[in-house]
Amino acid sequence: MSEYGTLTNPEIEGRMPLIDEQLFMYSKMTDAPQERQAALDEHTAAHIAELFRALGDMSRVRIISVLAEGEKNVSAIAAAVGISESAVSHHLRGLRQMRLVRSRRAGRQVFYCLHDEHIVDLFRRGLDHVLQG
DSSP states (O other), rough: OOOOOOOOOHHHHHHHHHHHHHHHHHHHHHOTTTTTOOOOOOOHHHHHHHHHHHHHHHHHHHHHHTTTTEEEEEEHHHHHHHHHHHHHHOOOOOOHHHTTHHHHEETTEEEEEEEEHHHHHHHHHHHHHHHOO
């Protein structure tokens, strides 16, 4: 278990193909409104809840907002968000475990970016929802 009481990275990665397949199947169900939609199975629902729990912290959301603009190192993220480098590193570790961010090393520097366009889209849709609310 991770520090958030959630699955650790190897446990999640081992189950990601199954989750991806279930999300694909669920997206197909939502494309056909005339068909009765089945509820998500407990396993998939737990992973989605875990994703939203990871986004349930203001500092992590602010880190994601900075990374939505492009790759940054810990110092740049800390300066933009206004929290310590240690706190940023702590949050990044959890976000990496959830596959929301990824890192790349360049010499002694480590740069972080959002894992993929799904994360950028999720963040921007959430932002649009709040701003238009």
